[in-house]
Amino acid sequence: MSTGTIVITGGNSGIGYAAASALLRATDGPWHVVVASRDAGRTRAAVDELARVTRTGHAVTAMALDLASLASVRSFATDLAGRVRSGDVPPLHAVVCNAGVQAGTTRTETADGFESTFGVNHLGHFLLVRELLPVLVAPARVVVVSSDTHDPARKLGVPAPAWHDARALARGELGPAAASDKPFAAGQRRYSTSKLANVYFTYALARRLPAGVTANAFNPGLVPGTGLQREAAAPLRFASKHVLPHLKWLLRRVVTTDVHTAAESGGALAWLATAPELADTTGRYFDGRRAVRSSDESYDVARADALWEDSVALTSPA
Ligand SMILES: NC(=O)c1ccc[n+]([C@@H]2O[C@H](COP(=O)([O-])OP(=O)(O)OC[C@H]3O[C@@H](n4cnc5c(N)ncnc54)[C@H](OP(=O)(O)O)[C@@H]3O)[C@@H](O)[C@H]2O)c1
Numbered sequence: 001m002s003t004g005t006i007v008i009t010g011g012n013s014g015i016g017y018a019a020a021s022a023l024l025r026a027t028d029g030p031w032h033v034v035v036a037s038r039d040a041g042r043t044r045a046a047v048d049e050l051a052r053v054t055r056t057g058h059a060v061t062a063m064a065l066d067l068a069s070l071a072s073v074r075s076f077a078t079d080l081a082g083r084v085r086s087g088d089v090p091p092l093h094a095v096v097c098n099a100g101v102q103a104g105t106t107r108t109e110t111a112d113g114f115e116s117t118f119g120v121n122h123l124g125h126f127l128l129v130r131e132l133l134p135v136l137v138a139p140a141r142v143v144v145v146s147s148d149t150h151d152p153a154r155k156l157g158v159p160a161p162a163w164h165d166a167r168a169l170a171r172g173e174l175g176p177a178a179a180s181d182k183p184f185a186a187g188q189r190r191y192s193t194s195k196l197a198n199v200y201f202t203y204a205l206a207r208r209l210p211a212g213v214t215a216n217a218f219n220p221g222l223v224p225g226t227g228l229q230r231e232a233a234a235p236l237r238f239a240s241k242h243v244l245p246h247l248k249w250l251l252r253r254v255v256t257t258d259v260h261t262a263a264e265s266g267g268a269l270a271w272l273a274t275a276p277e278l279a280d281t282t283g284r285y286f287d288g289r290r291a292v293r294s295s296d297e298s299y300d301v302a303r304a305d306a307l308w309e310d311s312v313a314l315t316s317p318a
Pocket of ligand 1: 009010011012013014015016036037038039042065066067068069097098099100101120145146147148219220221222223224226227228
């Protein structure tokens, strides 16, 4: 019998898949990993593949979750909470908010009319965690995958976040710094802004969770070759998928962030979700396996609290 259930959003691909794979091959646990993702076919295929590497005792399940639909998030959480309460699955040990999108040049909306980057990366995860709080009982963890693109001091070449209140961000309106952005820069800036929202959410959540339930943010570093660039222009998509993964040695010289394989970053993410030595660590930002400071503006408590209150309102049933 597994000792705990670990939900990984976007566990069918990239870093989330690698984290699931690390957990299912681990010698601790054993874990029941729920791969939660939007496309039934891709999720099933990933779970079939994961089942092949799963060590005896662990278990892996596919569950449908579309973070771009509040109804889907509610239905997922109700289903999972019911299974936990009935003892059908082991107690909830961790929710890993890993799924993410990076817009290309086109602005898209979720089913509820929110700009997709903010809607999926922040609001969908915000609602998911809040809906699961009743079954997130100690000892348990929330890990939110952010990115060092949230921090302009890292000088990564991605436009800095342009913070605005959550209602404006949900409409796709960034702060004044984005006023003259061309469509590609605007998409990139929406991404870095959503990753700043991930950090605010983590810190605000950590202040609200009961003792023994922790919340930490995670930066995987640069992980070329995942599906994150799927909305980018064809040349960038091709380079990211097929060229950059083979040029890690070169990337390491030219970028100011750590460059990792999905297996390395997924391993660090799995560690954050399960390492016994982190049982009491909460409200921290991890660069891989190192707790570091996040950006200066990410420590603005008033902003984080305002984001929390606005997100409650935005995700409440109409
Ligand atoms: N790769 C990097 O260099 C890097 C750097 C810093 C941070 N990150 C962060 O790492 C996380 C994982 O990204 P990745 O690089 O592994 O990219 P990825 O391979 O594209 O993985 C993203 C996952 O999110 C899922 N997803 C997207 N929209 C969803 C929705 N509406 N509902 C449910 N699931 C959805 C995708 O599912 P589908 O397969 O169905 O699209 C996919 O499984 C993201 O939060 C990203 O911001 C990545």
